[in-house]
Amino acid sequence: MIDLPTSPTFSLEGKKVLVTGASSGIGLACASALAEAGGDVVLAARRADKLQEAVDAMTAKGWNASVLQMNVADVLDVQVAVEKHGPFDVLVNSAGVARHSPALETTPEDFDAVMNLNLRGAYFLTQAVAKGLISAGRPGSLINMSSQMAHVGGLDRAVYCASKFAVEGFTKAMALEFGPKQIRVNTICPTFIRTPFTEATFENPDRVKWIEEKIKLGRTGTVEDIMGAVLYLASDASSLVTGTSLLVDGGWTAD
Structure with missing residues (x-):
């Protein structure tokens, strides 16, 4: 009788x-997907009140979830929090900011605000989680939420694109360094997803028309479109995947 292979698990039990x-x-959608898959999920953000609402909803479903108030842009805060509460088997860095404007109107203040969180914060958060795993001698999966704009240009998005292109660069470099330790580092690159973060964009009919023309599947994204992607990269189902980008862009970057 033929010996059939067994599908790898998507379970995060014990992680x-x-x-x-x-x-x-x-970020909330990712936390929900990974908690539903059995992970012991620590939800982190600057605002503890909103986090507690999310955790209460998750624990009501019988999932394991807890709150960690943390500012990703504050490197010392991140290092202390990760050392105290880790090691973490899985990281999903979904903290980010955008300050869109024509490139000729970019201010140093806007540039610094975007880079401090999207690049500097992401870099040192990934570093801190990796240090904890290496010290504990454990494998792991580190996921940075990037963007399709890490692969193409975008109107009024020169600074945002710069920050996300840089995230792709350090992700690849860290994947090379941490691979021998069985620590994987990848990005997820969504297209325009309807969230409070993107509300202003979707209020502009001309911009929505441009978006829908660029997305080959003919629709904008929802947070649910990201949940399967993050579960795949977090779990053993992607155990040979590192140093790459999972594009969830409806075909935007295909041409």
Whole structure:
């Protein structure tokens, strides 16, 4: 009789998970997906009140979830929190900010605000979680929420694109360094997803028309579109995947 292969597990039972930017939008959706899969999920953001609402809703379903108030842009705060509450088997860094404007109107203040969180914060958060795993001698999966705009240009998005292109770069470099320790580092690159973060964009009919023309599947994204992707990268189902980007863009970057 033929010996059929067994599908790898998507279960996160026994895994400790850190999700930043978890109070709403994509971060909250990722936290929900990973908690539903059995992970012990720590939801982190600057606002503890919103986090507690999310945790209460998750624990009411019988999932394991807890609150961690943390500012990803504050490197010392991140290092202390990760050392105290880790090690984390899975990281999903979904904290991010955008300040869109024509490139000629970019201010140093806007540039610094975006880079401090999207790049500097993401870099040192990934570093801190990796240090904890290496010290504990454990494998792990580190996921940075990037963007399709890490692969193309976008109107009024020069600074945002710069920050996300940089995230792709350090993700690949860290994947090379941490691979021998069985620590995987990847990104997820969503297209325009309807969240409070993107509300202003969707209030502009001309911008919505442009978005829908670029997305080959003909629709904008929802947070549910990201949940399967993050579960795949967090779980053993993606055990040979590192240093790459999972594009959830409806075909935007296909041409």
